[in-house]
Amino acid sequence: MKEIGMRICIAGAGAIGCTLAARLAASGQSVNVLARGETLNSLQRDGVYLNDLEGEHRAAVNASDSAEALGPQDLIFVCTKEPALAAIMRQIQPMLHEDTVVIPVVNGVPWWYFQGVDGRFADHRIQAVDPDGELSRLIPARHLIGAVVFITAVRKAPGVVESTNPHLMILGEIDHQLSERLERIRSLVENAGIEARASDNIRDQIWTKITANLTSNPLSVVTEATLEQIYSDDHLSPLVRQIFDEVIQVAAAHGARIRFDPQTFMELGAGMGAVKTSMLQDHEQGSPLELAAIGHAVLELAELVGLQMPTTRHVLALTDFMANKRRSEKAA
Structure with a gap:
């Protein structure tokens, strides 16, 4: 995965997605955003706006509703609620290449919880979140890095977000290894003004x-x-x-x-x-x-x-x- 000229996409432009997009773009990264509807129109016209504890951040992003138009990405933050997860994972397929890292920024028990580690329930599929195994088929385990995000943000309008608490993101490989790519992404997030930690046990x-x-x-x-x-x-x-x-x-x-x-x-x-x-x-x-x-x-x-x-x-x-x-x- 390339560090210079990394192709970064935020898939899903709700409160958390816009927070990440604003911080990353304001830090000098070129950020693509997969969005739709009024949010897409707002991002294309006005960029993304975030008001947080460090002040106001407005930044231009490359927004589109077409994964094909955005093209292959090196890093994709999937920022959606669980009910929409399967649909957006299908949508991002054209953006995946062999080394793409996918970081689902989703609350709750992840579908991959029993992947990547040995144990009594190794490779057990969690029916509540991946009943037919579609998510596991769409995103092979090698692409995944887990994330736990402690960001309280409120969407005030399309592309406009307010946050009144500190930002924290904890990242970890699903096999609990402290890898080089994990550290590169942790550094990328930290340089964007978000406290970022690498964990050797993301679970x-x-x-x-x-x-x-x-x-x-x-x-x-x-x-x-x-x-x-x-x-x-x-x-x-x-x-x-x-x-x-x-x-x-x-x-x-x-x-x-x-x-x-x-x-x-x-x-x-x-x-x-x-x-x-x-x-x-x-x-x-x-x-x-x-x-x-x-x-x-x-x-x-x-x-x-x-x-x-x-x-x-x-x-x-x-x-x-x-x-x-x-x-x-x-x-x-």
């Missing part, structure tokens, strides 16, 4: 993010609460703690190490402030929710090791009800 980091997502996102849909409320309100925090304990049990059963104590976790969550989760934002907009990867895949992993997760299961059932209700109202 530990995935479980950290899953814990944050699963204790907050579904509950936010049911209660319409902000992160601050979810983690500090006397009515909600006991429920959050029960979900936390269940997730930690499943993570440990799959060999993951979570490096924080419950009290610190709750304090960090409350410290995020009056921020709506991305799932609540999607729910309010009537968009599909990331329940398969964030929730149902975790229940599937729990069942593999004989754990039940009753509180998590009940909250997910309520969230499914709310999502189905909103879909019915939207269709009426």
